[in-house]
Amino acid sequence: MPGWKKPSENSVLGKPTPRLDGPDKATGRAKYAYDINLPGLLHGMILRSPHAHAEIESIDASAAEKMPGVKAVIITAKAGDRMRFQGQEIGAVAAETIERAEDAIRAIKVRYKVLPHVVHESVAMKPGAPVVRNNDQTNLSEPNRTERGNVTAGFAAAKTISEGSYGCEVRTHLPLETHGVTCRWDGPDKLTCWASTQGVFSVRDELANALGIQPASNVTVITEVMGGGFGSKFGAGYEGVICARLAKAANAPVKLMLTRYEEQLAVGNERSGHMKIRIGADAEGKITAMEATIHGSGGIAGAGVPFPYIYPVENVKVEQRSVYMHTGPSRAWRAPGHTVASFLMECALEDLAIKAGIDPLELRLKNDPTPMRQKQWREGARLIGWERRNPRPGQGPLAGNGRYRRGLGCGAAIWGGGGGPGSQCRVTINRDGTVLVEIGVQDIGTGTRTYCGMIAAEELGIPLKSVRASIGKTYLGYGVPSGGSVTTASTAPAVKRAAEAAKKSLLEQVAPQMGVSPDDLECAGGKVFSRTDPAKSVSFKEACARLGMEGAVGNGTWARELQQSGVAGAQFAEVSVDIETGHVKVLKIVALQDGGVILNPLTFKSQINGGVIMGIGMALFEDRHMCQITGRMVNPNMEFYQIPGTMEMPEFVSVPFENPDATGVTGIGEPPVIPTAAAIRNAVLNATGAYVNTAPITPARVLQALADARRRG
Amino acid sequence: MSEEKNDRLESSNGDVSRRQFLKGLGGGIAVTGVLATATETETEAHPAPEPASASAVQRLRGKVRVRLNINGQEMTALVEPRTTLLNTLRDHLDLTGAKKVCDRGSCGCCTVLVNDKPVYSCMMLAVDAQGKKITTVEGLGTPEKMSPVQEAFVEHDALMCGFCTPGFVVSCTALLQKNRNPSLEDVKKACSGNVCRCGTYPHIFEAALAAAKKMRGA
Numbered sequence: 019m020p021g022w023k024k025p026s027e028n029s030v031l032g033k034p035t036p037r038l039d040g041p042d043k044a045t046g047r048a049k050y051a052y053d054i055n056l057p058g059l060l061h062g063m064i065l066r067s068p069h070a071h072a073e074i075e076s077i078d079a080s081a082a083e084k085m086p087g088v089k090a091v092i093i094t095a096k097a098g099d100r101m102r103f104q105g106q107e108i109g110a111v112a113a114e115t116i117e118r119a120e121d122a123i124r125a126i127k128v129r130y131k132v133l134p135h136v137v138h139e140s141v142a143m144k145p146g147a148p149v150v151r152n153n154d155q156t157n158l159s160e161p162n163r164t165e166r167g168n169v170t171a172g173f174a175a176a177k178t179i180s181e182g183s184y185g186c187e188v189r190t191h192l193p194l195e196t197h198g199v200t201c202r203w204d205g206p207d208k209l210t211c212w213a214s215t216q217g218v219f220s221v222r223d224e225l226a227n228a229l230g231i232q233p234a235s236n237v238t239v240i241t242e243v244m245g246g247g248f249g250s251k252f253g254a255g256y257e258g259v260i261c262a263r264l265a266k267a268a269n270a271p272v273k274l275m276l277t278r279y280e281e282q283l284a285v286g287n288e289r290s291g292h293m294k295i296r297i298g299a300d301a302e303g304k305i306t307a308m309e310a311t312i313h314g315s316g317g318i319a320g321a322g323v324p325f326p327y328i329y330p331v332e333n334v335k336v337e338q339r340s341v342y343m344h345t346g347p348s349r350a351w352r353a354p355g356h357t358v359a360s361f362l363m364e365c366a367l368e369d370l371a372i373k374a375g376i377d378p379l380e381l382r383l384k385n386d387p388t389p390m391r392q393k394q395w396r397e398g399a400r401l402i403g404w405e406r407r408n409p410r411p412g413q414g415p416l417a418g419n420g421r422y423r424r425g426l427g428c429g430a431a432i433w434g435g436g437g438g439p440g441s442q443c444r445v446t447i448n449r450d451g452t453v454l455v456e457i458g459v460q461d462i463g464t465g466t467r468t469y470c471g472m473i474a475a476e477e478l479g480i481p482l483k484s485v486r487a488s489i490g491k492t493y494l495g496y497g498v499p500s501g502g503s504v505t506t507a508s509t510a511p512a513v514k515r516a517a518e519a520a521k522k523s524l525l526e527q528v529a530p531q532m533g534v535s536p537d538d539l540e541c542a543g544g545k546v547f548s549r550t551d552p553a554k555s556v557s558f559k560e561a562c563a564r565l566g567m568e569g570a571v572g573n574g575t576w577a578r579e580l581q582q583s584g585v586a587g588a589q590f591a592e593v594s595v596d597i598e599t600g601h602v603k604v605l606k607i608v609a610l611q612d613g614g615v616i617l618n619p620l621t622f623k624s625q626i627n628g629g630v631i632m633g634i635g636m637a638l639f640e641d642r643h644m645c646q647i648t649g650r651m652v653n654p655n656m657e658f659y660q661i662p663g664t665m666e667m668p669e670f671v672s673v674p675f676e677n678p679d680a681t682g683v684t685g686i687g688e689p690p691v692i693p694t695a696a697a698i699r700n701a702v703l704n705a706t707g708a709y710v711n712t713a714p715i716t717p718a719r720v721l722q723a724l725a726d727a728r729r730r731g
Numbered sequence: 732m733s734e735e736k737n738d739r740l741e742s743s744n745g746d747v748s749r750r751q752f753l754k755g756l757g758g759g760i761a762v763t764g765v766l767a768t769a770t771e772t773e774t775e776a777h778p779a780p781e782p783a784s785a786s787a788v789q790r791l792r793g794k795v796r797v798r799l800n801i802n803g804q805e806m807t808a809l810v811e812p813r814t815t816l817l818n819t820l821r822d823h824l825d826l827t828g829a830k831k832v833c834d835r836g837s838c839g840c841c842t843v844l845v846n847d848k849p850v851y852s853c854m855m856l857a858v859d860a861q862g863k864k865i866t867t868v869e870g871l872g873t874p875e876k877m878s879p880v881q882e883a884f885v886e887h888d889a890l891m892c893g894f895c896t897p898g899f900v901v902s903c904t905a906l907l908q909k910n911r912n913p914s915l916e917d918v919k920k921a922c923s924g925n926v927c928r929c930g931t932y933p934h935i936f937e938a939a940l941a942a943a944k945k946m947r948g949a
């Protein structure tokens with residue numbers, strides 16, 4: 019079976035191509051789950067525990083049920099139930115307007131016995147702290163150990179040993195479209211659900227299972243477009259199931275989208291990670307040993323990060339524990355655990371290099387065995403002007419000695435991004451010359467719909483505008499959930515194989531009429547022609563007109579040889595630090611990212627930018643603040659949970675890094691988010707000599723680290 | 732209210748048209764949201780004369796019928812005095828281009844033009860929007876006939892998931908209406924009240940500057 023063509027032979031693939039759904043998105047016509055309006059639509063809302071830890075004594079919803087405009091009330095918790103985090107679900111209502119639903123939620127009377135809580139790691143780890151999980155003795159999980167080699171011998175062989183503590187706080191996903199669905203029953207056991215999800219089929223199966231609908235195909239899930247997920251939107255969730263139940267109880271369609279407040283509390287976050295480490299290197303800068311203990315929290319869920327990260331270390335002893343607290347459960351993330359691991363590892367490496375008196379880039383080159391990244395390190399250093407970097411932290415011409423100090427830093431990315439089986443695609447060539455690509459997979463915002471169309475256009479030698487791509491519906495062929503950057507490598511091969519099959523059917527049907535054998539025919543440049551006798555040529559449209567009633571249809575499934583796994587990536591940051599206020603400004607980010615065969619360089623670049631910007635958020639702003647006194651989140655909103663805005667944008671040099679040996683496609687939604695925060699932290703250190711060891715790098719932390727640096731002299 | 736029956740119209744396929752929804756609410760473009768029950772009071776809300784004198788202040792209760800000038804059309808909706816312009820657009824008039832993201836003035840995704848100025852529609856009551864000229868993202872262009880800003884957004888891939896996009900399109904449009912030759916810094920400032928979680932900012936800047944250039948005919 020044919021592979022991907024060389025970039026030089028392509029006429030559609032590999033060319034920067036605007037999204038097919040761009041016009042709908044830019045004009046407000048695109049309909050997200052949040053935008054579905056149906057005749058008689060009701061609005062749902064969920065009642066949640068305001069307490070981090072409490073026992074429900076009684077629930078009285080009778081007043082809510084009687085309120086005008088309230089059409090359904092379902093209470094799922096009962097007296098005696100334990101609430102283990104602020105935002106845990108108790109019940110839900112559906113009313114004629116969202117305002118009335120809010121009134122009804124307020125009218126439900128719940129009495130709680132408030133219990134002692136722990137919402138900070140340090141408090142949860144104290145002996146005698148209130149225990150979060152019923153059968154545990156403490157809030158610390160059993161250790162998860164990684165041990166290999168001989169750490170004692172490794173440290174004995176080290177010339178320099180660096181010790182430090184590093185950490186990252188909990189962050190929230192903050193997709194702009196909150197979690198939620200619009201549900202309509204089309205019969206007693208037939209449900210249509212418009213979902214904001216990164217997995218239409220996983221939502222379908224969860225709904226069918228929870229609602230007892232058989233077969234699952236009686237549930238149709240539709241996600242034409244969705245407003246971001248970042249790892250938090252795989253399932254139907256409480257909100258999906260209760261919305262369907264409300265719709266049934268009210269005998270009317272219901273929309274239930276979470277408020278921002280609920281979104282921040284209850285539907286996912288990224289685990290924290292705090293580490294104590296000893297790490298040693300020999301005279302050459304080669305790492306000889308590391309010993310680390312790490313703890314982190316995913317609230318009532320577990321934590322853990324891949325460590326050691328990226329750089330192979332022979333002699334290792336790592337011990338990790340989860341700390342359980344009365345906060346909402348963590349979920350997958352854009353590169354779950356990896357951004358934390360990267361920050362911990364790259365900070366430790368940086369400080370080791372400084373202590374050893376080695377250029378931190380040199381130390382990375384010494385310890386990084388990946389040939390692709392070796393190239394990226396060198397190219398990135400050239401693009402950022404690494405030679406300008408301050409030779410010693412805080413000291414050099416780049417830093418200067420004014421109020422604003424400049425510095426450079428770097429960090430590495432890694433990812434799999436390969437695909438897996440399951441995808442079922444159908445390509446239909448119609449008699450009017452139009453082409454339809456159908457596959458159920460959703461587009462999380464990376465451009466799935468667009469490359470599905472591009473692949474068919476390339477294969478059939480026609481312009482993209484002749485192709486329609488229908489995706490995001492469970493009544494189409496199976497598509498994988500968008501997680502682990504697997505979507506493209508799972509989907510694109512199936513689309514290509516389906517397009518090839520449709521083309522084969524087209525050529526077989528028209529060959530006799532053209533008096534040639536199908537093998538001799540080719541589709542390119544909007545024509546179907548004979549390779550051996552170019553005089554025998556018809557337009558693609560004309561060829562289609564000669565098709566039978568059913569047109570030409572091809573099916574395709576995943577093909578391993580059309581995808582590959584394993585990408586590198588490197589990033590460099592230049593920052594300016596105001597040493598009077600502690601304010602950090604990122605001036606420039608150079609991000610190099612390879613990604614197998616690149617289908618659409620335009621959306622590829624968008625993904626690099628997007629990863630970097632989320633990384634800037636992690637580096638400088640994002641922190642879920644919990645109040646240990648009240649047990650509540652201090653910033654369950656967007657004014658105090660801050661993400662980067664336009665004014666924080668640096669100059670971007672985002673480089674889709676060609677991999678000349680690539681034969682398969684690879685997903686890259688995740689790797690570009692990984693190294694940004696560490697590169698920025700290391701640049702702040704290079705600029706000022708301040709060791710800010712916890713992200714986010716807030717002005718307060720910078721000022722503290724500057725004071726510490728001054729004290730050390 | 733005979734329209735009440737229409738509220739329960741079943742549609743047989745997965746696609747729901749705006750017309751179908753509005754029909755459910757009770758009519759064509761002069762739209763009436765008929766979710767009120769017959770027992771509730773209905774007040775006619777009038778645009779407040781400006782400046783409003785104390786005696787001109789009108790107390791509103793129950794449901795109010797608001798008349799709004801949106802995208803050059805007169806529309807009416809039956810809402811509550813507390814209903815925001817954003818909820819009115821989205822839930823009563825099926826103009827869902829403006830997005831509800833924070834619902835408290837900190838994200839910009841609900842931005843519309845009110846008398847040509849960008850306004851967070853979640854922070855304005857529908858009753859206060861009467862007598863003003865409201866333009867939503869839908870009023871700027873259609874997929875078939877996009878505005879220069881919309882076209883540039885598509886061309887430069889200034890959108891990923893697209894949920895923040897209408898807000899940015901409106902903010903950039905407002906900027907270009909008063910500044911034909913903006914600098915990068917001007918664009919950043921004009922959009923500083925909008926956020927994007929997917930991280931499209933660099934492409935938004937490119938798009939806004941390209942649209943400005945195109946509109947100048949350069």
Ligand code: FES
Nearest residue numbers: 834836838839853
């Ligand atoms: S929804 Fe209006 S500013 Fe966020």
Ligand code: FES
Nearest residue numbers: 892893927928929
């Ligand atoms: S494109 Fe997704 S939030 Fe901006």
